[in-house]
Amino acid sequence: MDFGCRIDEWTQAHLGEMIADMAKLIKIRSTVGGAEPGAPFGKGPALALDKAMEMCREAGFEVREYDRAAACASFGEGERLLDMLAHLDVVDVADGWETDPFELVEKDGMLYGRGVSDDKGPLVLALYAMRCVRDLGLPLKGSVGLIMGTDEESGMRDLPHYYAVEKHAPNTFSPDADFPVYNVEKGHMHGFFSAAWEDGTALPRVKSFSGGFRFNVLPADAEAVVLGVDEKTVRAVCEAEAPRLKVSYTAEPAEGGVKLAVTGLSCHASVPENGVNGITALAELLAKLPLADCAPNRAVRAVAKLFPAADCNGTALGVDMADAVSGRLTMVLSILKMDEKGIECTLDSRMPICATEDNCVKPILSLLESEGFSARADFTPPHNTPGEGEFVRKLLDCYEEVTGEKGRCCYTGGGTYVHDIEGGVAYGPLFPGFEANIHGNNERMSVADALKAVRIYARAIAAVCG
Ligand SMILES: [Zn+2]
Numbered sequence: 001m002d003f004g005c006r007i008d009e010w011t012q013a014h015l016g017e018m019i020a021d022m023a024k025l026i027k028i029r030s031t032v033g034g035a036e037p038g039a040p041f042g043k044g045p046a047l048a049l050d051k052a053m054e055m056c057r058e059a060g061f062e063v064r065e066y067d068r069a070a071a072c073a074s075f076g077e078g079e080r081l082l083d084m085l086a087h088l089d090v091v092d093v094a095d096g097w098e099t100d101p102f103e104l105v106e107k108d109g110m111l112y113g114r115g116v117s118d119d120k121g122p123l124v125l126a127l128y129a130m131r132c133v134r135d136l137g138l139p140l141k142g143s144v145g146l147i148m149g150t151d152e153e154s155g156m157r158d159l160p161h162y163y164a165v166e167k168h169a170p171n172t173f174s175p176d177a178d179f180p181v182y183n184v185e186k187g188h189m190h191g192f193f194s195a196a197w198e199d200g201t202a203l204p205r206v207k208s209f210s211g212g213f214r215f216n217v218l219p220a221d222a223e224a225v226v227l228g229v230d231e232k233t234v235r236a237v238c239e240a241e242a243p244r245l246k247v248s249y250t251a252e253p254a255e256g257g258v259k260l261a262v263t264g265l266s267c268h269a270s271v272p273e274n275g276v277n278g279i280t281a282l283a284e285l286l287a288k289l290p291l292a293d294c295a296p297n298r299a300v301r302a303v304a305k306l307f308p309a310a311d312c313n314g315t316a317l318g319v320d321m322a323d324a325v326s327g328r329l330t331m332v333l334s335i336l337k338m339d340e341k342g343i344e345c346t347l348d349s350r351m352p353i354c355a356t357e358d359n360c361v362k363p364i365l366s367l368l369e370s371e372g373f374s375a376r377a378d379f380t381p382p383h384n385t386p387g388e389g390e391f392v393r394k395l396l397d398c399y400e401e402v403t404g405e406k407g408r409c410c411y412t413g414g415g416t417y418v419h420d421i422e423g424g425v426a427y428g429p430l431f432p433g434f435e436a437n438i439h440g441n442n443e444r445m446s447v448a449d450a451l452k453a454v455r456i457y458a459r460a461i462a463a464v465c466g
Contacts, residue, residue: 003138004401007458010132011451018128018454019111019447021055023104025120026113031092032154040069041089041157045150048088052123052148059131061146069150069161073127075134076143082464083145083169084130084457085159085417085424086123086176087152090115096441110444117436117445122175122429123148125450129457133465140465145169152176152417159417171391171464174417175457177426178434180399181392184326184353184411185419186270187382189361190215191347193368193375197295199340203228204291206300207257211279212335215346219334220266222278224286227257234258237288245281245309260285269332269348270413272312279336280309299343302371307333314349317367319360326352326382326411329360343373350413353382383419391464395427398459402452403431427460429453 011018025048033042040046049071056063056073065071074080093114099105101114115121126146133140151158204226211222226234234251238260242249247262262285264276280303287304291297306316313320314331322328335346351360361379368375385392387409396407418424429450430436437443 003136003462004459006136007132007455010135011128011454011458014128014131015447015451018124018450019104019106021127022111022116022121022124024051024055025088025124026104026115027102029102030089030115030150032089032151038068040067041151041154045089048120049148049150052088056127056146059127060134061130066165067161069158070148072145072147072162072166073130074143074145075130076140076465079142080145080167080169081142081171082461083147083172084126085147085149085172085174085421086126087119087149087158087417088123089150089153090118090120091153091439094441098442101443106447109447111447111450112442112444114443116443117430118438118443119152119176121445121450122453125429125454126175126457128454129461132454132458133461138462138466142465144461144465149417156417168421168423170423172418172421172424173395173427173460174424175427175429175453176417177412177428178410178430178432179428179456180407181387181395181409182412182416182426183385183387183392183409185383185415186326186411186413187351187353187355188380188415189347189349189351189377191349191364191375191377192345193347193373194342194344195295195299195373196342200294200296202292202294204257204289205294206286206291206296206338207255207340209282209286209300209338209343210336211282212346215334215348216269217334218267218269218272218275218277218332220264220276220278221261222282222336223259223261224282225254225257225259226286226289227255229258229289231258234260234289237285241285241288245284246276247278247281249285268414269334270330270350272330272332277309277312277332279333280304280307283307284309296338296340296343298372299338302373303333303336303345306367306371307331314364317364319355319364321352321354321360323352323354325384327413328352329355330413347377351382353384380415380419383424385423385425391423392425394463395425395460398456398463401459402456428456
């Protein structure tokens with residue numbers, strides 16, 4: 001029987017045990033918490049680390065721990081040829097789950113639970129792939145490691161503890177995304193701009209304006225109070241413009257003027273084409289009102305000019321750029337807070353490989369300054385593992401062999417666990433088109449997909465280390 005058939009047989013025979021191991025990890029509420037002795041990211045992640053290390057030792061692997069922040073299970077002799085990088089921490093849950101999020105539930109071919117696809121389930125898949133390769137006795141030229149972190153979701157403070165002691169493997173993949181292979185991650189600009197002014201008396205003027213709550217979420221809702229206008233004037237502008245802006249609105253009398261609120265559609269800031277930004281839509285509505293010439297109104301008009309509602313690619317900022325490997329720049333004004341003293345805004349931009357500090361970040365900042373704002377930005381450069389290399393080729397081959405689908409390299413606007421790891425890629429375990437509801441309610445993974453993924457991972461270990 002050939003090696004592929006033996007892998008498929010082994011994984012089928014161990015499916016029940018594999019799901020039971022996922023359940024043990026999902027039981028532990030490993031959301032980040034305050035540092036305690038022996039638990040740098042809180043009790044939950046530390047308990048999950050203990051449980052995972054126990055599981056790996058029981059499976060017969062050598063396990064080493066790094067400052068209680070991470071651990072690594074490995075097997076094989078000699079040089080480390082492959083690292084797999086997965087995490088045990090999870091984001092917290094909201095109301096609305098149909099099952100207990102901290103009990104793995106199997107129903108109609110689907111597994112439910114917090115972490116089942118991000119990233120406790122995938123960690124177990126990688127562990128079983130290692131077990132499979134070992135049990136089938138394939139001779140390896142070097143060793144393979146499963147690095148288990150406990151702080152992926154809130155700052156990745158875990159990996160430095162591991163890499164302070166150990167070298168980077170020449171090949172690293174993280175089972176914490178989708179198949180086929182994500183080898184390119186856009187750069188990230190986290191920008192801030194603000195202006196301050198004295199209390200004004202000019203009318204009509206925007207008294208307050210706010211929307212957004214998190215830098216990486218495109219906000220649906222925004223509201224403003226405009227003094228010195230009547231409801232009829234505001235409604236006339238809204239009726240004319242709201243359909244084009246794709247927002248709903250309410251306008252009601254308030255404090256010597258009108259309170260105007262709009263609702264668009266929220267989404268992650270890395271894919272703004274999926275949403276409708278309430279802040280920029282409201283800025284456009286406000287800019288169409290017959291406002292006086294004063295500092296707060298000028299700020300609102302500048303926002304409307306530089307961040308038109310329909311523009312999520314930085315076109316008005318002059319930085320709309322794209323390349324074949326990493327796609328098009330995205331630009332989201334994600335938080336705006338304005339009162340009678342001034343305005344503060346936050347930007348989230350995902351930048352293709354062709355974008356640099358010089359051709360992109362600096363021009364944005366100087367344009368904002370020319371409009372009267374103070375501006376600054378934090379820039380994280382992109383991640384780019386060449387798609388033509390032998391490692392990526394092998395990963396794609398394994399994917400093709402198991403699925404019968406054509407493998408290809410993809411880019412993402414989000415950052416993954418390998419963002420700072422040279423030569424690293426994200427590789428499964430979710431399949432294109434599957435909605436796992438990661439970070440949301442009823443997070444899930446299909447049993448059939450889990451089986452396929454572990455078969456791919458076992459082949460990948462054999463291909464890279466064999
Ligand atoms: Zn994750």
